[in-house]
Amino acid sequence: MNTKEQLVVDLTAFEGTITLNLILENPFPRDVETTSPVEISISILKAAASVIVEGRVKTTAKTECDRCLEDVEVVIEGNIEATYLSENDRSIIQSEGQIDSLENLFLLTGDLLDLSDRVLEAIIVEVPQRVLCSESCNGLCPLCGENLNKAPDHKCREDAEIPDEWQQKLKELKKRVSS
Ligand SMILES: [Zn+2]
Numbered sequence: 001m002n003t004k005e006q007l008v009v010d011l012t013a014f015e016g017t018i019t020l021n022l023i024l025e026n027p028f029p030r031d032v033e034t035t036s037p038v039e040i041s042i043s044i045l046k047a048a049a050s051v052i053v054e055g056r057v058k059t060t061a062k063t064e065c066d067r068c069l070e071d072v073e074v075v076i077e078g079n080i081e082a083t084y085l086s087e088n089d090r091s092i093i094q095s096e097g098q099i100d101s102l103e104n105l106f107l108l109t110g111d112l113l114d115l116s117d118r119v120l121e122a123i124i125v126e127v128p129q130r131v132l133c134s135e136s137c138n139g140l141c142p143l144c145g146e147n148l149n150k151a152p153d154h155k156c157r158e159d160a161e162i163p164d165e166w167q168q169k170l171k172e173l174k175k176r177v178s179s
C-alpha cells in the first residue's frame with residue numbers, strides 16, 4: 001500500500017473536525033531521506049466554505065555534515081498550517097486583491113483533500129541547510145580530502161612542502177634580479 005494515500009481525506013465523510021493520527025514509513029522516499037517513521041497528527045476543521053488544517057509532524061532525517069560530509073541524523077519537528085478555500089471564496093479574495101498576501105492558502109478541488117504536500121513541506125523546511133556532526137568537527141584535508149576526524153594526525157607532507165620549495169626558488173630569483 002502506498003502510504004501517501006492515507007494522507008488523502010474525504011471531506012464528505014465527516015462534519016466538523018476530525019483528527020488524523022498516523023505513523024508512516026517514509027511516504028516521500030524521493031524527496032527526503034528519513035531515518036525513522038514519520039509521526040503525523042493533523043486536525044481538519046470543516047467551516048462554511050473553507051477547510052482549516054493544523055498539525056504536527058515528527059521524524060528524523062539524514063543530511064550531511066557541512067565540514068566533513070559524513071551523514072548526520074537530525075530530529076525534525078514541523079508544523080502544518082493551511083487554509084483551503086473553495087473556488088467561490090478564492091474569487092472573492094482575488095477581487096479584493098488579498099490572495100498574494102495570504103500565506104498557507106490553498107484551493108480546494110473536489111471532495112478529496114490530499115495533505116501529502118503539506119506534510120512533505122513541513123518536513124523539508126525543518127531540515128537544516130548547514131549542520132555539523134559535532135561543533136569540534138575537523139573537516140576534510142583541503143589537499144587530499146582525508147577525513148581529519150578519522151585521521152587526526154594526518155598531514156599531507158609532500159604536498160605541503162611544495163609551496164616551501166617554490167618560495168625558496170622565488171627568493172633566489174628575487175636575489176638574482178636585485179643584484
Ligand atoms: Zn563533520
Ligand SMILES: [Zn+2]
Nearest residue numbers: 141144146156
Ligand atoms: Zn591530506
